[in-house]
Amino acid sequence: MRWKTCIASALAMATLAACSTSPTGRSQMLLMDESQLNQMGAQAFSQYQQQLPTVGGAQLNYVQCITNDIVAVLPPEQRNQNWQVKVFESDDANAFALPGGYVGVNTGMFKVATNQDQLASVIGHEIGHVLAHHANERASTQNLTQLGMSVGGTLLGANGVAGSDQIMAAMGLGAQYGVLLPFSRNHESEADVIGLQLMADAGFNPQASIDVWRNMESASGGQPPEWASTHPSHGSRIASLESEMGDAMSRYQQAQSAGRTPNCKA
Template sequence: MKRIIAFCSFSALILTMGCATNPLTGKSTLALVNNSSIFPSAFQQYDTFLKENIVVTGTADAKRVESVGIKIKQAAEKWLAAVGQADYLKDYQWEYKLVDDKAVNAWCMPGGKIVVYTGILPVTKDEAGLATVMGHEVAHALLNHGQQRMSAGMLQQAGAVGVGLAVGEKNEQTQAIAMTAYGAGSQMFGMLPFSRSHESEADKIGLILMAIAGYNPEASVPFWERMGAASGGSAPAEFMSTHPSHNTRVSNLRKWIPEAKAEAAKYGVVFK
């Protein structure tokens, strides 16, 4: 019992200290690992990935990826400067690469390292569609979702230790059942909703970023409808997925578009 009490007290202390406030949302988020530790590792992994894959350069598509990425980054700089947080981006090292891969995908590493796969370009179709994707990915980086997921993973592991302590004196079968239940429960009711909330948060912030960058946020809806069609309805049920369903995503975007336009108007960007 004493070990359990000590463990709980230590965990509470870590939770209290391991939080940060994001300037774009005003929310307090998990930050058990500092970006000063995460970014160098992410940059190294990004460089390794580029060396091991075919990076497309010099083409119109490659130039478009970089151009849109720069516009989205500049939109982020304007937004953060307006709220007195210009220094927030000082450690980010932005890079935007097009990689020859049939996967319909794009991703961003912590610190602003972005990859767009050629396989997603037929779905983006135009620059506004690409801005939807890159706004979403830049948003992930600005919202420190990588940091939060690492922190959540640490808490999940710590929880497993706590469960182990709680059932440590039980028989092996009881211990096995408890650990299995904890693993399934923490994934289904903790990590999956946590990841879905990140995706929705990146959708909303990405919508604002693309609008400030001059891209009509209404273009996000047909893009995600095309993504839904491209998936062929093969996505798992929403409650079992790390991403919201396409219907949920499109519904949310329609709701957020007026807010994105209003935010963009503050920077002189007006859509008819």
């Protein structure tokens, strides 16, 4: 009867979580406590600082300026957090934002995002992940996927199904390529849309988001097949951004008219 209890618990958790929606209106499953995720974000930020040297001066001021302009247009709950920004000495073109209000940009990103508008698209995208609670959703999905596989293994074993080990291995591949990886691609696409809106609302030119991905495409060379990657292809991202550009440009023009004209200098 234990497996019935597991299934009932999983269904109950999913039902309770079904009321959550992302900033784009997508239904979400959020089972993790946000305060716990904020603590995990703080720990991860601290660990990153231990692994890489930080950079101050003009580069930090530049990233801080862009981040401040984007944070200023966030909803009050996120806007009022004590956002911390660091620049890390690394050639990897990488940036991130973490639950709890943490932003990190590697110096290698400056070679790809070559002006304030392009870098704003990157930072807006990363903050979009936080705004949409993607860390919570990803962890919740993984937990339920593991629970489902555990229940499936118990059922196969209890009923004496021949080849249950091979079946479980196939289920694992199905979960990876059928649920978890596409789920990550959905998160990336959603963060692209949210980031585009944020940068436009802050007064940064949203057209620069397309330039960033063209620069990234030139710098990165080959990519794994889209179906086997946690990120959409560069071409898919550019097409998606172009489809959202009409609304983004309208937001940008409204922001400019309202006096939001960023002037962050590298």
